[in-house]
Amino acid sequence: MSGDMVITMGEGTCGIAAGAPEVTKLLKERFPEATFKAVGCIGMCHLEVMVEIATGGKSWLWGNVNKKNLPKIVRFHRGQGDLPEAMLIRSSDTRETERSQYLTRQTRIALRNVGELNPTSMEQFRARDGYSAIEKVIKGGMTPEQVIDEVRIAAIRGRGGAGFPTAVKWGFARGAQGEPKYLVCNGDEGDPGAFMDRSLLEGDPHSVIEGMLIAAYAIGASKGYAYIRAEYPLALKHFAIAMDDARKAGFLGHNILGSNFSFDIKIKEGAGAFVCGEETALLASIEGQRGMPRIRPPFPAIQGVFSKPTIINNVETLANIPWILKNGGAAYARIGTEKSRGTKVFALAGAIKRGGLVEVPMGMTIRQVLEEIGGGSASGRPLKAVQLGGPSGGCIPESLFDTIIDYDAINATGAIMGSGGMVVMDSKSCMVDLARFFLEFTQIESCGKCTFCRIGTLRMKELLTKICDGSGTLEDIATLEELAERVKDASLCGLGQTAPNPVLTTLKYFREEYLAHVTDKRCPGGVCKGLITHTILQDKCTGCSICDRYCPVNAITGELKKPNTWVIDQKICINCGMCVEVCNPDAILAA
Amino acid sequence: MSKASLEATVDPEKVQGWITKIGSDTSAAVPLLQAIQSEYGYLPRKAMNLVLEGTEINASQLFGVATFYAQFRLDPVGRHMIKVCHGTACHVQGADRLNTSLRHALGIENPKEDTASNGSYTIENVACIGCCSLAPVMLIDGEAFPNLKGADAQRHLVKHAKSKGEILPGQTGEGDDQSADEKEK
Ligand SMILES: Cc1cc2nc3c(=O)[nH]c(=O)nc-3n(C[C@H](O)[C@H](O)[C@H](O)COP(=O)(O)O)c2cc1C
Ligand code: SF4
Ligand code: SF4
Ligand code: SF4
Ligand code: FES
Ligand code: FES
Numbered sequence: 001m002s003g004d005m006v007i008t009m010g011e012g013t014c015g016i017a018a019g020a021p022e023v024t025k026l027l028k029e030r031f032p033e034a035t036f037k038a039v040g041c042i043g044m045c046h047l048e049v050m051v052e053i054a055t056g057g058k059s060w061l062w063g064n065v066n067k068k069n070l071p072k073i074v075r076f077h078r079g080q081g082d083l084p085e086a087m088l089i090r091s092s093d094t095r096e097t098e099r100s101q102y103l104t105r106q107t108r109i110a111l112r113n114v115g116e117l118n119p120t121s122m123e124q125f126r127a128r129d130g131y132s133a134i135e136k137v138i139k140g141g142m143t144p145e146q147v148i149d150e151v152r153i154a155a156i157r158g159r160g161g162a163g164f165p166t167a168v169k170w171g172f173a174r175g176a177q178g179e180p181k182y183l184v185c186n187g188d189e190g191d192p193g194a195f196m197d198r199s200l201l202e203g204d205p206h207s208v209i210e211g212m213l214i215a216a217y218a219i220g221a222s223k224g225y226a227y228i229r230a231e232y233p234l235a236l237k238h239f240a241i242a243m244d245d246a247r248k249a250g251f252l253g254h255n256i257l258g259s260n261f262s263f264d265i266k267i268k269e270g271a272g273a274f275v276c277g278e279e280t281a282l283l284a285s286i287e288g289q290r291g292m293p294r295i296r297p298p299f300p301a302i303q304g305v306f307s308k309p310t311i312i313n314n315v316e317t318l319a320n321i322p323w324i325l326k327n328g329g330a331a332y333a334r335i336g337t338e339k340s341r342g343t344k345v346f347a348l349a350g351a352i353k354r355g356g357l358v359e360v361p362m363g364m365t366i367r368q369v370l371e372e373i374g375g376g377s378a379s380g381r382p383l384k385a386v387q388l389g390g391p392s393g394g395c396i397p398e399s400l401f402d403t404i405i406d407y408d409a410i411n412a413t414g415a416i417m418g419s420g421g422m423v424v425m426d427s428k429s430c431m432v433d434l435a436r437f438f439l440e441f442t443q444i445e446s447c448g449k450c451t452f453c454r455i456g457t458l459r460m461k462e463l464l465t466k467i468c469d470g471s472g473t474l475e476d477i478a479t480l481e482e483l484a485e486r487v488k489d490a491s492l493c494g495l496g497q498t499a500p501n502p503v504l505t506t507l508k509y510f511r512e513e514y515l516a517h518v519t520d521k522r523c524p525g526g527v528c529k530g531l532i533t534h535t536i537l538q539d540k541c542t543g544c545s546i547c548d549r550y551c552p553v554n555a556i557t558g559e560l561k562k563p564n565t566w567v568i569d570q571k572i573c574i575n576c577g578m579c580v581e582v583c584n585p586d587a588i589l590a591a
Numbered sequence: 592m593s594k595a596s597l598e599a600t601v602d603p604e605k606v607q608g609w610i611t612k613i614g615s616d617t618s619a620a621v622p623l624l625q626a627i628q629s630e631y632g633y634l635p636r637k638a639m640n641l642v643l644e645g646t647e648i649n650a651s652q653l654f655g656v657a658t659f660y661a662q663f664r665l666d667p668v669g670r671h672m673i674k675v676c677h678g679t680a681c682h683v684q685g686a687d688r689l690n691t692s693l694r695h696a697l698g699i700e701n702p703k704e705d706t707a708s709n710g711s712y713t714i715e716n717v718a719c720i721g722c723c724s725l726a727p728v729m730l731i732d733g734e735a736f737p738n739l740k741g742a743d744a745q746r747h748l749v750k751h752a753k754s755k756g757e758i759l760p761g762q763t764g765e766g767d768d769q770s771a772d773e774k775e776k
Contacts, residue, residue, distance in 0.1 A: 014722040017735035045724035193679030195721035230625070230662055231720050271621055272661035288618035289652065290659040347723060349680035355724030390679065423679045437682050549764040550742055552695035576691045581740050582764065
């Protein structure tokens with residue numbers, strides 16, 4: 001009966017990390033006649049390993065499959081067992097489930113193919129109309145100006161963070177003097193908590209290549225670079241395969257589709273520097289130098305890689321382009337709000353029940369994203385904020401969750417749209433610690449060129465560390481605010497200019513948490529190690545000794561199997577929290 | 592095996608091969624260092640010197656680049672590499688505890704050290720590896736382990752060490768696997 005069976009496996013980075021290869025192996029043993037398909041990230045990363053089984057005209061999508069529960073679906077598909085409800089995400093028979101709502105509430109344009117096709121199959125890409133937009137452009141005889149006009153009508157703004165209108169930028173480079181011109185795809189994705197571009201590059205590389213082709217055609221570029229960070233091995237691999245296949249099919253190289261347009265791409269592997277996402281730093285890095293930003297003007301559109309006119313576009317921006325050319329700019333512009341058209345992809349993570357990749361129309365509220373798609377809090381504790389835009393962004397408190405997703409509406413809160421990282425915090429997280437985390441990040445990543453960015457962020461980090469340790473003063477908060485303004489004003493590039501945002505927004509919305517650390521010497525989220533103590537609740541302790549074995553500093557002593565003998569030596573304890581994690585009866589209190 | 596013997600033996604022909612393949616102009620600096628690092632796990636001094644001799648890249652550029660990018664390291668590494676993600680999602684979900692418990696198992700006490708005294712494992716912190724919905728995450732020799740608590744990280748390490756015949760110089764919570772598993776449920 002498994003002759004017509006098609007088994008589709010999610011084999012994106014999360015799928016593999018969650019154990020997809022093992023599940024695939026076991027399924028192949030159980031259903032040797034079935035056809036297996038591997039697809040990219042569907043975006044429901046919290047439900048990985050995901051398996052879709054289609055047979056007899058019906059299909060079932062199973063989530064959280066592992067070695068232990070696999071036999072349940074095997075029995076079901078052999079007609080020997082009941083339907084394992086708990087593992088079902090959706091089937092062709094059921095109406096929408098709470099879980100499938102995760103997908104149905106989205107509008108997938110940039111992600112239109114991700115999770116739907118085998119990322120390295122040219123055939124499947126073509127079957128989903130892939131490369132039809134570039135064919136329309138070239139064979140339909142569109143001029144570069146007409147292409148730019150279509151993108152202008154779509155009114156798409158760059159998705160890499162700054163939100164600059166794509167058509168305007170292309171217009172600059174179109175008019176610039178100098179040969180050859182370059183088109184660079186920015187896949188550095190430095191925001192440490194975001195993976196939109198990773199999913200696109202590894203799950204649908206051909207769409208990014210097609211977007212690059214159209215952009216190159218529009219600005220008159222003959223050379224391209226795909227700058228992809230080294231931390232994404234699967235993205236690098238899939239992109240390289242896709243490039244080879246595109247070249248074989250005549251979409252890259254000389255005289256594309258018989259026209260006089262020639263374009264080819266080289267991959268540049270990023271080497272782990274956040275600042276290289278900034279466009280002028282990225283150019284220096286491509287040239288083999290330290291990735292240090294430079295003053296603009298000259299803008300890269302006039303003087304970029306090797307001093308030639310260069311356009312740098314983000315991966316997600318580029319992935320939208322073929323859709324826009326195929327369906328028309330007007331169709332794209334109908335989605336979204338007045339000043340922010342189209343959709344935006346977010347990477348939802350943190351204290352949320354259903355984390356993963358989501359693409360929503362602009363204009364949806366943050367609350368809708370968190371509740372209707374994300375399913376609300378993972379722990380059941382109330383949510384208190386989301387952090388948007390990573391180290392350059394800020395937090396939005398629960399009281400402002402009705403803010404809509406729109407460049408201007410989000411800017412008004414003090415946060416930024418950013419590239420799409422959305423990290424959710426619940427009541428057990430500490431906003432001061434979060435600000436410290438980001439400042440530590442930007443301080444390390446600062447290229448060192450500007451004094452305020454180099455040293456100002458270091459002083460800010462020191463002040464925040466002091467506050468987290470419990471030795472901060474009210475004066476420190478004032479100094480922090482003053483430094484924040486100076487670092488903003490006296491920095492050359494976006495890294496320094498935005499580095500204070502996480503501090504400023506947490507101070508704006510969660511000042512009381514700062515005050516609790518400073519005046520009450522208390523961390524309300526129970527996170528800051530200097531402000532909590534670990535103690536054993538004698539009435540709960542069974543004397544099992546596990547905590548002792550995991551404590552890295554041997555702070556715990558007691559007699560095996562004897563309750564009421566176990567104590568933590570506060571002088572030795574470093575408040576790492578290991579003991580809380582391993583104690584079965586929850587006998588250790590961190591407060 | 593002690594740490595001193597972790598120094599790699601550099602084959603000059605290999606380095607020359609990369610130069611021939613990748614190029615010898617200044618824009619080849621990053622990819623050349625990447626090739627060296629992926630072979631040896633770090634940048635041996637001898638290989639750097641060979642690049643200086645065989646290309647247009649000068650010492651200031653080469654060492655400038657090698658010290659600028661987080662990917663590159665100048666110190667030898669252990670036989671196996673553990674990368675602990677410290678991106679935002681992993682940080683807010685307790686990535687610190689993975690380091691605490693791994694270092695405890697590896698007996699690395701000095702905060703400045705990152706390699707076990709017997710040269711078995713090196714721990715590195717990395718920025719987001721792109722599966723934030725499964726945070727916290729670590730990689731051992733490239734294999735990812737999702738949704739970890741500190742104790743889980745240690746258990747995976749113990750298993751890995753057993754399968755590779757490595758000895759863990761530190762202390763582990765071994766022996767209580769079962770009860771810790773139960774807590775998970
Ligand atoms: C510190 C810093 C880091 C950045 N990182 C990225 C990045 O990882 N990816 C990206 O596309 N843009 C990044 N940007 C924005 C780019 O400079 C640039 O605006 C963008 O790639 C342009 O593409 P777009 O117009 O399609 O958005 C960063 C900017 C700064 C200042
Ligand atoms: S603001 Fe910071 S990262 Fe940007 S150029 Fe100045 S020092 Fe470098
Ligand atoms: S918090 Fe850490 S250091 Fe303190 S007793 Fe528990 S395990 Fe030991
Ligand atoms: S792990 Fe918990 S129950 Fe066991 S000895 Fe420690 S405190 Fe007591
Ligand atoms: S990688 Fe599979 S859903 Fe994200
Ligand atoms: S923050 Fe750890 S995987 Fe993204």
